[in-house]
Amino acid sequence: MPVVHTETREEYDELMDILDKKGAKWRSKESNKAYDAWKVYENNTCIEIDDLNLISFADIEYYTEQRYTILSLNDYKKMNDIKEECEFKRGDMILVRDYISEEYDERIFLAYIE
Secondary structure (H helix, E strand, O other): OOEEEOOOHHHHHHHHHHHHHOOOEEOOOOEOOOOOOHHHHHHHEEEEEOOOOEEEEEEHHHHHHOOOOEEEHHHHHHHOOOOOOOOOOOOOEEEEEEOOOOEEEEEEEEOOOO
């Protein structure tokens, strides 16, 4: 049963979106959007996902004391092969920045999206 620590509100919201797409619900059988666990523990919030796709939450101290393996959101996404959504679509034009010299490249590339 993975336990995911959400350090920021944005990570919590992203995890809830991922779990919603997977059909996960709170143990009370409510939609995961029906309750906002972030308000309780904020940056100490951990979400547990069981084998039945039911979720619960507690603070990070609880899961640490219980000797759970605690994953970051990025580790959870890698474990579940969840890819980042790309904001570009095929044919979009993008400007490439050279971060070493901090100058913009004069060339414009067409975005290649698989």
